Amino acid sequence: MELVDIVLSLIFLSILMSLGSSRLLQLIRVMSFQGVLVPLVPILIAPQYQPMSLSTAFASLMLLIKGVLIPLMLWVAWRKIAIRREVEPLIGYNASLIAGLAMILFSVFISSQLHLVMDRPGSSLLLPCAITTIGAGFFLLMARRKAITQIIGYLMLENGIYLTGAALAGHAQTHYVVEFGILLDLLVGVMIMGIILHRINTTYDDIDTAFLKELKD
């Protein structure tokens, strides 16, 4: 049992937990947990661990942003505006869990179809995990009503992209550059979403995105 496999299994667990959680605060905690796990993966799959390398620095910075900074911002937003603390799903929790399991199967299928040659540890789980994370991110975007859960969906989507990058690029340094670009976008996105959330909240007394329907022409 490699360490990577344990981490990846934990990520799977966090995905299912996020799909099953009914409280916003619980969801934010799960995301923080996932945010801590995900940056560890590239370090763990590297052939040998170099404590003072650039990738360590990147990973720790990533961990700080994903595991601490963004959850903290979400928490602040939650404190400010969440009147009703439920997640308010469009698709129920049990159905979401089953959909999550189906997604895992689906991603295993896709990974096997892709025929990628990988000779690193954790190779059997890494790509399925990455694709499941992307899928679950999309699922959260689609199946949850509140704007704050949509941010979390984007966050998970980004985690998935990060994992895919790690799976495909391995320990090449260049993918960190791309990754940081995306992360920066996400960070700005979270901030803007925070502002918009506030606006939606003051306009409609709720952060339910279904109210945005009224803006339709």
Next chain:
Amino acid sequence: MTYPYIFLLVVTGGIVPLFLLHHFRLMRLSGVAGIGTGCFIGFVCSLTDLLANTARTMSWEWLGLLPLSFRIDILSAFFLIPIFLIGLAATLYSYHYLDDKDKRIRVSVHYFFLSLLIISMALVVMADSMISFVLSWEIMSVASAALILYNYDEKANRRAAYRYFIFSQGGGLFVIAAFGLLFNNSGDFSLVAAEGLPQGTRLVIFLLALIGFGSKAGIMPLHAWLPYAHPAAPSHVSALMSGVMIKIGIYGILRMYLCLSPDANTVGPLLIILGAVSGTLGVVYALGQHDLKRLLAYHSVENIGIILIGIGVGILGIAAQRPFIALFGLTGGLLHVWNHALFKSLLFMGAGNVLHAAGTVNINRLGGLMKNMQNTGILFLVGSLAICGLPPFNGFISEFFIYIAGFNGAGAGLDPMPFLYIILAVLSLAVIGGLAVACFTKVVGVVFLGEPRTNAAGSAHESGWAMIMPMICIGITCLAIGLFPGFFSMPAVTVSRSIIGQGAPDIMAILSFCRSISLGGAGFLLFLGLLICMHRLFYRNKQVAYAPTWGCGFTRPTAKMQYTSTSFGRSIVQFYQPVTQVTEEYKEIKSLFPSPSAYRSHMVDRMDDWGDRYVGSSVEGLCKRLRFIQHGFIQFYIAYIVIAVIVLLLYQLVR
């Protein structure tokens, strides 16, 4: 050589005004200086390119897989000239035309889109690959739609821009479809002569492209955006759009013809028929208009028709292996591209002066403007004479070339069918010319002569120098082309010779004609000068009394006693009853002491009407039925994207 720098200069001229909102004069100056200088240098560069007659290429990769390549050959250079020249004139004109300080934000935004439009038009004609072509084409469409929206506070203008947008996007789809089909068959993105395509495929691709480019050029059934967009846009934008942008459609047709070389026996007659329909109906509909800019818009349709007739006759000449007909037809059509760019922008600028001075372009509310706006009046007259194809102005030259081609074809030795088409071309040209004279007699007579019909028209004033100067330059160019056709038609001759390819006749064939035209023109001007001198001489020391126009001995003549635009055009419009429909409402005057009466008439553009009734309404019905897709739920929109991605992914994996 320097085109990227020119574009940079033009874009700078478009962007700087956005930051100078609080210095209105400086803002306009910077816009005019940047765009104008860029256009001027561009004009000089393209002129040297045209005269040097060599192809140059620039290219770079975009995203690693899409080649963005540009190439300037003689056809591109030929179309670059009007783009930069009219671009320069329109930009100069805008300095005094857009002098409303309250609208400073939209003026600055207008400069941005104006620069974008000029650059994108230049890029379209320089494009060498489908990717760069479509990219520039779409930028051009969007920029021009934004410019039409300049007076967005009126609902009619917003609808006009919307209508234009539909037409340009629909046309763009056809262009993309044509390119897609071509790419599918040839396997690369280049627009150079395609090889190894079956004749049928070539024709299908060409027809798709013809629909796409025709909607931009305003060929008759697809012209329905022109009469709405041109009145809505600011006058110099109308000048640029009508003078240059619709010619980009002609460029596209020519480029596709060169690329595909479809069956000339089909394409030539098709273009002649389309041209004849557009030309005749365009001018007939123009006669029935009361709005000066709308009228000019219909004349654009007419002139596109003339250009198409010329090109069609040329292609027919190629098909019949009669290089003489081909040369004169193509040269006439191509030269008319330049000529129409010149005189139509001159006319639109004249209309802009009228709008600026009198506040309206409704012909029936104007009159007598020649007295207060002499410069505008004379320049408008020059433009009118040129567009009617009267010597010694430039319109005459290009139409005369097409006539020569036609008469040569009619002379002898053609098969019956091509002969019939040639006759059709000549006849429709003759009808177009006659009706155009009638139409512009109406415009000049009602707008500039006679007595002012409203106070606004009576108190009109001459426009600023920035509006008059470009018009004078264009007017002089019109006269110069008319007087020295040999010199000015050389580029068009070279381009047509390159289109004809082998067996093209010598330039001398045209030069000999041009010499006699020059001689005739010079003789005419001499005669005119002589007449003026004699007039001066005879009336010297004689008392001249001035009385109101159309006074005719009445003691109290009123402005209402004049011909109106409606009454002038009525009989001609009614003659074309099946394709025109005039709805009139008025109370007939019966008794000796009649009550107040009013007359109102409106002419229906049948083509437009049918398009709206049959195509427009069915599309609208379809869209209404698809409305449920747009429900406003953000979650479902994301779901659409995800499902599309997953389906594509699975398709690729399972295949």
